[in-house]
Amino acid sequence: MIRLLLADDQALVRGALAALLGLESDLEVVAEVGRGDEVLDAVERSSPDVVLLDVEMPGADGISVAAQLHASRPEIRILMVTTFGRPGYLRRAIDAGASGFVVKDTPARELADAVRRVHLGLRVVDPALATETLTSGISPLTAREREVLSAASDGSTAGAIAARLHLSEGTVRNHLSAAIGKTGTRTRAEAIRAAESQGWL
Structure with a gap:
């Protein structure tokens, strides 16, 4: 059983993700939070295998949370699941230690598969966003x-x-x-x- 923690500030989206992923026989949602600054405490309480993080959340954004989580618990896999499929976000999330990056309109079956692949240590990236990131180049800002x-x-x-x-x-x-x-x-x-x-x- 793959244990999941969901972090998304939109309760409706979080509930829908939990319901969809909970239908899979090998996935179990063990914790849900609505703020970025609640993630690390929830991780300590629930010991997930994979954390699904939104990018934009109150308290702390998902990318900075990913960096903190990767530094403190590198064995936990991180999958970014966001509405905002921006090239800069993808690059920054991967640099922060995320293993995957998908957008929220990904079909449920593909999302569940992304969770499994990330759990196995593979990298999963939305193909259209990967292409856009490669063509747009890196941020010129220091x-x-x-x-x-x-x-x-x-x-x-x-x-x-x-x-x-x-x-x-x-x-x-x-x-x-x-x-x-x-x-x-x-x-x-x-x-x-x-x-x-x-x-x-």
Whole structure:
């Protein structure tokens, strides 16, 4: 029996996934959580073999949770199951230690098969997304540029971002300017939209 933990902030989606996967004779859903920051505690309580993570969740995003989980419990397999099939997300998820990445509209039988393959130590990636990721290239943003751009997404001023990230205001402006240039946009807001659409943030 393969033990599963489901992490998705949409209760309806989480319930549907649990019901569909629970129909399989070799799969058992042992825990469900609705927030990213609840995953590690739930893992300790339920000892799953495979964790299915959504990318966008409150508390902590699925990619950062995948990195924490992979670092602390590398024997547990991670399958990203998301609405947002963005190339940047796929690359970042694999780099964080995920073994697979599929979109939520994957048919139930294929999803169950993806869980089994990940459990066996194989890599499973949505084929269309894999192709798009290969053709779109890697993110041009440095880790610091991504951090600054992400901090700017709530409309914060350069001064506020500088205080939050413990940087000088000039450094923040330089990183924002570099991010705007690398995304081929004209404003901070456009750079954020472009980076988000590619899954770089």
